Amino acid sequence: MGRIVSHVYHGDLRGILFREGCEECEARVNEGIYGLFHLDFENLVKLARLATEQKLVSTDERKSRRLPTENPDLSYLDKKAIEYLRAAGRLTFRSGISQEVCE
Numbered sequence: 001m002g003r004i005v006s007h008v009y010h011g012d013l014r015g016i017l018f019r020e021g022c023e024e025c026e027a028r029v030n031e032g033i034y035g036l037f038h039l040d041f042e043n044l045v046k047l048a049r050l051a052t053e054q055k056l057v058s059t060d061e062r063k064s065r066r067l068p069t070e071n072p073d074l075s076y077l078d079k080k081a082i083e084y085l086r087a088a089g090r091l092t093f094r095s096g097i098s099q100e101v102c103e
Contacts (some may be wrong), residue, residue, distance in 0.1 A: 015075030016050065018044055028079045050074070051082045078092045 013019035017039070018029050028035040033090065039047060074082075 011094050014073070016071070016073050017047055018073040018077035018081055019073055020077060025077055029080050029084075033088050034050055036081065036084060036088070038063075041079060047078075050078065051085050054079070054082060 010019045010022060013021045015022075015025070018025040021027075028038045031038075036044065037046070050071065054074070080086075
């Protein structure tokens with residue numbers, strides 16, 4: 001899988017890393033955790049920073065609540081990617097995998 005920073009000009013599409021209305025962004029996020037492999041290091045760090053700033057309950061619109069700290073520029077796809085990043089982190093830390101194994 002290649003590390004692609006940007007694939008198209010997004011214009012006014014809503015989102016920070018993954019834009020609503022962009023078929024390729026949607027396809028990447030729909031790959032689940034594997035979709036994160038498309039991000040270069042800088043954008044992966046940006047996604048991690050966004051994840052720490054957000055207090056999202058769920059990407060399911062019926063369950064999600066908008067908190068004062070939520071960034072209004074986040075797209076549904078950004079929120080979904082944040083949840084995948086969090087899931088990967090939980091899996092890693094709960095399983096006891098150390099940093100040495102990941103290097």
